[in-house]
Amino acid sequence: MNKKKLSAFDGFAASRALLPWGRRRKSRFRRHPPLSVRSQFSFRFKVIAMSGASAACVLLARALGNGASSISGWAWVLVLAGAVLGALVLGAVAHRFLDRHFSRFKSAKLFGFGLFALATFVAHGQAVGEVNNIFHIDASSLPHATTAASAMAIGAWLFWAVLIPATVASGAWLIRCASALRWGDATITAAIFFAGVTWSAVVGHQAAPDVRRQSNIYRIALAMDFNKRSNCEGVPAASEGVVFIGPDQKRAIVAPPRVDILSRGGFSSLVPQVQVPTEFQIVECR
Template sequence: MSGAALGLVVLATVTSRFLDRHFAEFMSAKILALATFALATYVAHGRAVGEVSAIFQIDASALPHATTAASAMVIATWIYLAAVLPILIDSAVLMLYYYGKSEGGNAMIAFAILISSVLWAGLLNFQAMPAHARKSNLYQIALEMDFNKRSHCSGLPADSEGVVFLGPDQRRATVAPRLVEIKRSSRTIFKQVQVPENFDIVNCP
């Protein structure tokens, strides 16, 4: 995980310097980039809302952290296709080119970018892109950050993982049943868990 985070920092730094070098004098390019990012964020949020609502069968606005995480995963998937893979391929080619030219310094820089790209690509492949992994990860994020572990609701199972209140009056809530772990893997920061197909609704007097 730390290696993938380092890879993200390296990629962000390289991209930032490239943009500063080539587009600093072109305000229209900056405006276009911001508009594109805003549009991508809007579309990603729309997809995330649908994905979270499908998992929990409630309005995604009740699960803001899970929805934000889903948006980030959607954007990360697009970045993987649009930037990470091209950077990975280009850095591999440049590393071989500079190595053949006996330019050790440039070859090492290209190698560092290549390793960072591989780590970042691996993180996305195992965390954000497979549907089952993303669903499991979003469920765990919601349990930790959106579900309330303490409530006054009646009829809660003793082993429930928490509730999310429905509506501003908080008189009803959806219940997360006991967490069932399927397996752990060193390839993911989350364990793989069973995502319930249905969630019970309880009254909260």
């Protein structure tokens, strides 16, 4: 009788001791619920679907190009659409990896935000200097060109730090998945590899070389920062517009007629290069 009472007492004490542990476990489960098999399958299905759509855009663009070495028009739109879908696949996979392994480390998040803020600050400073060298005026008068120059500077850094390593790694993983007959993983990796190749070609051709980057900055300034109408004296009729300078806005620089540099094939036909003027005429305005 005494043994039965003692065993009952021991069981009650054990349950009382395990109760706080159970509460902590439930609380931890609510904060960080494990991924179910259904959610993992849904995520994998969406990623494979986007990868297949990326491959379809590439094949359709190649069909519209009729096998030519240079494509244009809607084919370029499809190529860039496929590259965007591939970049989304890479972003989704990277986000799942970072969320699974680094979401609980606040220091990693703070370090990432700090690194992004530092890169943005340095890129903006570099863009201001480049805009000043091109137009010989304060970069604050050309906000859109300065923003584009900052984005190109970040893109040139990502070219060596992210795009090239991701392209090489995805190519090696694609070969491994294809040899192991893992076609789902091979489809995802192929989309990432194609996106890496496409964006590496775009950034490496349009943002990394100094001549191309300055040409693109000048084209963006002509389209978004220069005013086509003004009350300035001595503005040539064939000019591309003016940008007002100074605090009183009574002077402006004039963009001369644009001179396109002809090129054939590839990304050169997608974004033609223009000749950047070395000097800009300054006129008086009312």
